[in-house]
Structures are given as C-alpha cells and as structure tokens.
Amino acid sequence: MATANIPGPLGLGENKPSVDAGTLVLAESPAPQASGAADAPALDTEIEALDLSATARAAAYALKKAHPAVSFTSGRRDKSDQARAMASNVVKNRKWIEETYAKSDLRKQCQDWVDANPDKKTQAEIAEGLLSVFNNATDADLGKFSKHLSGDAFDVQPVDKDADAIKKTIRGLAGLDKFLDTEGGLVRWHAQF
Secondary structure, three states: OOOOOOOOOOOOOOOOOOOOHHHOOOOOOOOOOOOOOOOOOOOOHHHHOOOOOHHHHHHHHHHHHHOOOOOEEEOOOOHHHHHHHHHHHHOOOOOHHHHHOOOOHHHHHHHHHHHHOOOOOOHHHHHHHHHHHHHOOOHHHHHHHOHHHHOOEEEEOOOOOOHHHHHHHHHOOOOOOEEEEEEOOEEEEEEEO
16 A cells, blocks of 8 residues: 655645745735724713714714813613603693604604693603603604614703804714704704714
8 A cells, every 4th residue: 555645734844835926915014903003082981871873973973073072961762761851841841742853643642641641740750651651652653753762862962152163063963864952942952863
C-alpha cells in the first residue's frame, strides 16, 4: 500500500500557497480601534432616558447639539404616563383633549369620559379615568392617538431666551412630522416623528 501524501495545515511547512503580487494591498490599513472611539458622540443621559425611537432619538441629539441648554420634559410614555400627562392639561382646560388631538374614536372616548365626569377635577382622578379608556383601547388605536406611546415624540421645555432659534431648529429636524408650540391653548413644545 502506498503512503498517502496528506498536506499539513495551510501556511505551514511545504503547504504555503504563493500570493500573486497583484492581489496584495498596497495601502496601509488603519489600526483597529476599540468600539466607542473618541470621535463617537458621548451619550446624553437625559436623551437616553426618554427611550425614543431611532428617528426621534437622532433628532433629540441634533437639537441638543445645536442648543446645548435645551431641556426635554417627556419622551416615550406608557398608558399610565400618557393619562397622567393629559390629565395635567385637562385640569386647566376641560376641552384640551378635543382641542389638541387629531379626530379619532379614541379622542372622542377620552373627551366623552371627561365630559361625563364633571365631578372629577383633580389630576389623579382624571388620569385614572383616562387610563380606564386607554386600557379598553386597541394597540392600533393607541399608536394612532399619541406618538409618545411609540417613542416617536418628545417635548421640550419652552424657553424665552433663543426661543425662535430653537423652534427653527426643531422645524428643520430630520424626520419631523409635526411641531406644536401650543396644545389646546397651553404653551407646550411638542415634536413628533
């Protein structure tokens, strides 16, 4: 029986393939860098805490880069947070829901609850009632009702200093769907994507 000639590992001993000079890289490759290199933007804990969608998050970073003093007051909300935020405005204006949200079945249900419960006057009482409406809504209806519920919206603390410049920057943010500087007669800066 003849002995078989089994080559060893590639690149060792006589098993070294030749490399054609035409396939060699002539330019030096940059040295590898650790993930999170120095040129990467630092994470902003205020923005990260908003739990925004990718588009809204990128817009928040762009806004903060242009106006470092900007302060965010709200981002993604769960149903309870949304009910509480709405209730704080309803306390000031009982028609705030219908004056603020786009016409929909869910908007009507929320406003109907407020109208049917004139004795509920505190933020906690109104929030509890609105949450009961949200708990009976479908995810599809909730998603259409408020972009905060999907993380596609953030609110900015209104300011007097540089207000026009900040609003102009917000209106120019990539992916912006709508910017409101008042909601239902109340001063609120709301950006949605």
